[in-house]
Amino acid sequence: xxxxxxxxxxxxxxxxxxxxxxxxxxxxxxxxxxxxxxxxxxxxxxxxxxxxxxxxxxxxxxxxxxxxxxxxxxxxxxxxxxxxxxxxxxxxxxxxxxxxxxxxxxxxxxxxxxxxxxxxxxxxxxxxxxxxxxxxxxxxxxxxxxxxxxxxxxxxxxxxxxxxxxxxxxxxxxxxxxxxxxxxxxxxxxxxxxxxxxxxxxxxxxxxxxxxxxxxxxxxxxxxxxxxxxxxxxxxxxxxx
Numbered sequence: 001x002x003x004x005x006x007x008x009x010x011x012x013x014x015x016x017x018x019x020x021x022x023x024x025x026x027x028x029x030x031x032x033x034x035x036x037x038x039x040x041x042x043x044x045x046x047x048x049x050x051x052x053x054x055x056x057x058x059x060x061x062x063x064x065x066x067x068x069x070x071x072x073x074x075x076x077x078x079x080x081x082x083x084x085x086x087x088x089x090x091x092x093x094x095x096x097x098x099x100x101x102x103x104x105x106x107x108x109x110x111x112x113x114x115x116x117x118x119x120x121x122x123x124x125x126x127x128x129x130x131x132x133x134x135x136x137x138x139x140x141x142x143x144x145x146x147x148x149x150x151x152x153x154x155x156x157x158x159x160x161x162x163x164x165x166x167x168x169x170x171x172x173x174x175x176x177x178x179x180x181x182x183x184x185x186x187x188x189x190x191x192x193x194x195x196x197x198x199x200x201x202x203x204x205x206x207x208x209x210x211x212x213x214x215x216x217x218x219x220x221x222x223x224x225x226x227x228x229x230x231x232x233x234x235x236x237x238x239x240x241x
Contacts, residue, residue, distance in 0.1 A: 033100050061117060073127070171204065223238070
């Protein structure tokens, strides 16, 4: 893994969370996402009632690897990245979180320190549920537990697949995997969020310079084009570079 520079970080301790108003999309997300979609409307409202909504600025380090476990979080708005970091400051992005994603369950249930860092990529709004509150919900509504096990099993499988890509594919293969993974079909076009080259390099364990070189070649070959907010996949990416 290559040494990658990082953006300036704002510690969550230095940025006071803002408690927002009562209107919230949290119930909408809970109705749709596993494991909470097995609850009745009254149960969902009870769950949402113990959550605290907070707002965090871009580049805020919300969770630090090794921290004690205190809360479960559900992302309501914005984007975050989950990443690991070694003693030399080298980073590897494990996952990009989007609205509706939850994080913190694994360490909370296992009662061990946080296994990764979580940083905001944009201004974000989250709902935080305390450890005691979440464990009470699980005890009162055991039907969540099976759905939660399935959800965590899916997460482990997804992580295994990502680690396989990092271990077995070359840099080009890892880069195209990221582009294809995050591509969304809209208006007849495959659109990928416009990650910076540094962000992509952190996802694939490469240097920013190598990412820039490959992206330039793909653009030159009209495989991708760049808009203000997205990369556009114009045709099937070549299997080799």
